[in-house]
Amino acid sequence: MIYSLLALLSGGTVATSILLNARLAAIKGLKKGVFVNYLMGLAVSLPIALLINGTAVPAVEFNWMLLFALTGGAIGFLAVMMNSYITPRIGILYITILLFIGQLGTGVVIDGLRDGVFQIGKIIGGILIVAGLVYLLKLERDKKTNQ
Amino acid sequence: MKSDFIKNSGLSLIAGVMIAVMVTANGMLSSILGTWVSLVVIHFIGLLTAGLFLIIKKSTGNILKGVPFGYLLGGAVGVITILLNNLCVNNIGVAMTLGLALVGQIIASAIVEHFGVLGMKKKKVSLKKVPAYLLMIAGAAVMIWWS
Numbered sequence: 001m002i003y004s005l006l007a008l009l010s011g012g013t014v015a016t017s018i019l020l021n022a023r024l025a026a027i028k029g030l031k032k033g034v035f036v037n038y039l040m041g042l043a044v045s046l047p048i049a050l051l052i053n054g055t056a057v058p059a060v061e062f063n064w065m066l067l068f069a070l071t072g073g074a075i076g077f078l079a080v081m082m083n084s085y086i087t088p089r090i091g092i093l094y095i096t097i098l099l100f101i102g103q104l105g106t107g108v109v110i111d112g113l114r115d116g117v118f119q120i121g122k123i124i125g126g127i128l129i130v131a132g133l134v135y136l137l138k139l140e141r142d143k144k145t146n147q
Numbered sequence: 148m149k150s151d152f153i154k155n156s157g158l159s160l161i162a163g164v165m166i167a168v169m170v171t172a173n174g175m176l177s178s179i180l181g182t183w184v185s186l187v188v189i190h191f192i193g194l195l196t197a198g199l200f201l202i203i204k205k206s207t208g209n210i211l212k213g214v215p216f217g218y219l220l221g222g223a224v225g226v227i228t229i230l231l232n233n234l235c236v237n238n239i240g241v242a243m244t245l246g247l248a249l250v251g252q253i254i255a256s257a258i259v260e261h262f263g264v265l266g267m268k269k270k271k272v273s274l275k276k277v278p279a280y281l282l283m284i285a286g287a288a289v290m291i292w293w294s
Contacts, residue, residue: 007232007239011255014251024219040222076189135278
């Protein structure tokens with residue numbers, strides 16, 4: 001339950017940083033904006049890590065799992081770039097919906113492979129969320145075209 | 148035009164797949180390196196990728212000039228997002244983390260607009276949108292209690 005609340009909360013922090021980063025990108029352009037975003041992230045996370053963990057580097061063994069785990073930061077950058085390429089070409093309505101379907105579908109598959117079981121609640125819950133999202137975005141688009 | 152739409156739809160889905168893979172990779176890194184060190188590494192690799200891109204595009208210089216301090220906070224808030232995602236993904240899985248985050252994001256955006264916080268123009272949430280929000284909240288509830 002606590003993790004469900006934290007996941008909902010992370011949506012709030014996503015909304016906040018999207019707002020702030022959009023303003024940053026309006027001044028600096030997207031590429032520099034993303035760079036500044038990671039720079040600030042490093043400036044915040046490094047002192048905290050040093051404070052909590054000290055300067056000791058965790059001993060890790062190199063393997064393919066570690067190599068894959070290290071790609072997250074780079075994938076994040078690529079996803080932001082793709083997002084900015086696609087959005088003006090397809091519109092915010094479609095990209096938001098398709099992006100979410102891609103995320104959730106992949107999430108269900110990854111969870112299923114990891115746990116060895118596909119949970120129906122995640123799929124039905126996901127479909128309800130997609131339905132709400134489609135409805136909401138359609139209302140917003142209809143209002144815009146009427147203005 | 149139609150083939151462009153199909154291409155961009157496909158790219159949107161792929162971007163969604165990438166985000167799910169990214170969240171999985173970051174969660175794995177968090178279990179390998181620990182909560183705080185992984186945050187540093189994720190932002191360092193993101194910064195490196197973004198920096199490399201800027202160098203290739205010959206778009207360096209004046210990175211921080213003229214940026215109001217408040218806009219820098221997007222990157223700091225982003226640290227909280229990744230921290231929450233890493234905590235959640237290792238406990239409730241990828242699908243629920245991303246599904247609930249989306250619902251949280253939509254609700255947070257509505258609150259930001261409705262009350263006009265963070266410098267946004269005040270825009271009351273119309274009653275017409277309530278069914279869409281309820282549908283999404285129902286989806287979140289199904290995910291939480293039927294998984």
